Amino acid sequence: MALNSSNLPADVLVIFGITGDLARKMTFRSLYRLERRKLLTCPIVGVARDGWSDDALRDHARAAIKAAGEPLDDSVFARFAARLSYVQGDYADEETFHRLARAVNGRRRPVFYLEIPPSLFARVVGGLAGAGLTKGARVVVEKPFGHDLASARALNAELRQLLDEDQLLRIDHFLGKEPAMDIQFLRFANSVFEPVWNRDHISCVQITMAEDFGVEDRGHFYDPVGALRDVVQNHLLQLLALMASEPPSAADADALRDRRVDVFRAIPDADPAHYVRGQYQGYLQVPGVRPRSRTETFVGLRLEVENWRWSGVPFFIRAGKSLPERVTEIRIVFKRPPRLAFAERFAPEPDQWILRIDPSPGVNFRIQAKQPGKQDTQLVDLDLLFAAELGEAPEPYERLLSDAMQGNASLFTREDSVEETWRIVQPLLEAPGDPERYPQGTWGPAGASKLVAGYPRWHEPWLPARSPD
Ligand SMILES: NC(=O)C1=CN([C@@H]2O[C@H](COP(=O)(O)OP(=O)(O)OC[C@H]3O[C@@H](n4cnc5c(N)ncnc54)[C@H](OP(=O)(O)O)[C@@H]3O)[C@@H](O)[C@H]2O)C=CC1
Numbered sequence: 421m422a423l424n425s426s427n428l429p430a431d432v433l434v435i436f437g438i439t440g441d442l443a444r445k446m447t448f449r450s451l452y453r454l455e456r457r458k459l460l461t462c463p464i465v466g467v468a469r470d471g472w473s474d475d476a477l478r479d480h481a482r483a484a485i486k487a488a489g490e491p492l493d494d495s496v497f498a499r500f501a502a503r504l505s506y507v508q509g510d511y512a513d514e515e516t517f518h519r520l521a522r523a524v525n526g527r528r529r530p531v532f533y534l535e536i537p538p539s540l541f542a543r544v545v546g547g548l549a550g551a552g553l554t555k556g557a558r559v560v561v562e563k564p565f566g567h568d569l570a571s572a573r574a575l576n577a578e579l580r581q582l583l584d585e586d587q588l589l590r591i592d593h594f595l596g597k598e599p600a601m602d603i604q605f606l607r608f609a610n611s612v613f614e615p616v617w618n619r620d621h622i623s624c625v626q627i628t629m630a631e632d633f634g635v636e637d638r639g640h641f642y643d644p645v646g647a648l649r650d651v652v653q654n655h656l657l658q659l660l661a662l663m664a665s666e667p668p669s670a671a672d673a674d675a676l677r678d679r680r681v682d683v684f685r686a687i688p689d690a691d692p693a694h695y696v697r698g699q700y701q702g703y704l705q706v707p708g709v710r711p712r713s714r715t716e717t718f719v720g721l722r723l724e725v726e727n728w729r730w731s732g733v734p735f736f737i738r739a740g741k742s743l744p745e746r747v748t749e750i751r752i753v754f755k756r757p758p759r760l761a762f763a764e765r766f767a768p769e770p771d772q773w774i775l776r777i778d779p780s781p782g783v784n785f786r787i788q789a790k791q792p793g794k795q796d797t798q799l800v801d802l803d804l805l806f807a808a809e810l811g812e813a814p815e816p817y818e819r820l821l822s823d824a825m826q827g828n829a830s831l832f833t834r835e836d837s838v839e840e841t842w843r844i845v846q847p848l849l850e851a852p853g854d855p856e857r858y859p860q861g862t863w864g865p866a867g868a869s870k871l872v873a874g875y876p877r878w879h880e881p882w883l884p885a886r887s888p889d
């Protein structure tokens with residue numbers, strides 16, 4: 421990926437919120453994996469409120485990496501631990517940033533990773549600016565970026581007073597998933613797909629993100645948010661854009677992001693008449709959930725992409741918790757073939773192209789083949805599991821943190837993209853209504869199937885083969 425002169429590798433990584441949950445579950449493990457692949461080149465400074473010593477941080481890192489299930493090699497960990505140091509301080513206190521400035525003295529290209537509550541983003545960036553630390557820096561911010569269109573605009577405006585857009589890297593970890601990146605490779609590196617990737621050949625697109633677990637211990641976080649904000653405005657719209665975009669004409673970050681934003685601009689505001697909300701039974705008993713909460717744990721919606729490639733092809737999205745399986749897939753349903761004069765049965769199911777993002781990423785082309793001994797067809801799978809065929813891929817945070825340190829912004833969301841995606845879902849936020857209850861372990865409320873009326877039904881997702889018990 422092309423880098424310009426201002427995008428040189430970081431000479432220090434500073435992590436705000438190093439004592440938090442995301443750091444414990446994800447960050448240490450990802451950084452350790454980068455160390456193992458010899459892709460870490462700079463010191464790492466953690467900043468948080470607790471009075472930890474450098475050694476306490478190292479002990480915490482070791483425990484977190486192990487708890488995340490990563491096999492630990494002592495020599496790799498020793499290299500990693502030697503990079504770690506800790507600065508204690510409250511983000512409300514200006515002195516914290518001066519202490520940090522002394523700790524990173526002489527470093528010219530810091531990357532600041534803000535894995536902290538979003539309400540603190542502006543305060544921390546203000547503190548960094550006040551201590552003279554933003555020049556030459558890049559700032560990575562976690563999700564969520566805003567709560568609706570107005571708050572996303574306000575946050576952009578606040579941060580942009582202190583940083584240029586190319587200094588600001590907004591995380592959407594789905595963009596760091598290897599199969600999401602694969603969409604463009606599969607589409608544009610194979611000349612077989614492009615001629616059929618349009619409204620002349622495709623009947624509809626179905627995107628499913630199903631989780632077979634509930635809100636668990638995240639009630640306080642989830643209840644003010646709900647499924648639409650949690651995974652649709654960000655992750656699933658980014659997948660949709662990758663699937664629907666035109667080929668980028670260059671490799672720089674903006675060329676790639678421009679094509680995704682083109683798709684968002686072509687999507688009219690979502691129509692509440694094509695929107696279904698569900699809540700799983702038992703959600704109200706989750707600690708942290710408000711009594712009589714109307715927050716949705718399931719959404720189904722229909723979007724259109726009004727351009728020459730896609731006009732008339734509905735994009736159906738469903739996402740939910742406490743569904744029967746954990747699976748995220750994009751399914752392209754092609755148009756039905758015409759009547760086959762030589763076959764016994766003349767209503768073959770349309771072909772489908774399925775990209776599974778999680779778990780066990782892969783691609784499956786479901787086509788019709790002749791049934792042996794019969795004048796009839798049946799759907800068969802031409803499938804490929806990426807890991808088995810191509811080897812293990814880096815984890816999303818490994819990829820994103822490495823890109824942030826290298827100065828490659830292509831997998832981070834830009835200001836216009838964030839605002840466009842909020843604009844698309846905004847009418848749904850304004851007309852929430854009561855969610856339909858659904859039993860746990862089912863495919864959501866009945867309304868979800870009405871949403872696709874007139875189009876192929878929701879297909880059972882393509883699931884990874886289960887090993888026999
Ligand atoms: N946890 C997860 O699975 C995911 C989280 N995220 C996002 O990551 C971000 C962090 O989430 P998470 O790790 O869960 O949050 P936590 O509440 O677990 O951690 C927040 C961190 O910020 C520190 N902090 C908060 N306020 C201050 C302050 N005033 N001064 C100094 N330090 C402070 C905390 O330190 P202290 O412990 O001292 O309070 C802690 O280190 C959020 O934006 C969240 O939306 C995104 C995806 C998944």
Ligand SMILES: O=C1O[C@H](COP(=O)(O)O)[C@@H](O)[C@H](O)[C@H]1O
Nearest residue numbers: 563593594631650651655748778
């Ligand atoms: O951002 C989020 O994503 C997770 C799902 O991500 P995955 O990579 O584990 O599939 C989701 O469970 C969570 O609610 C949401 O905040």
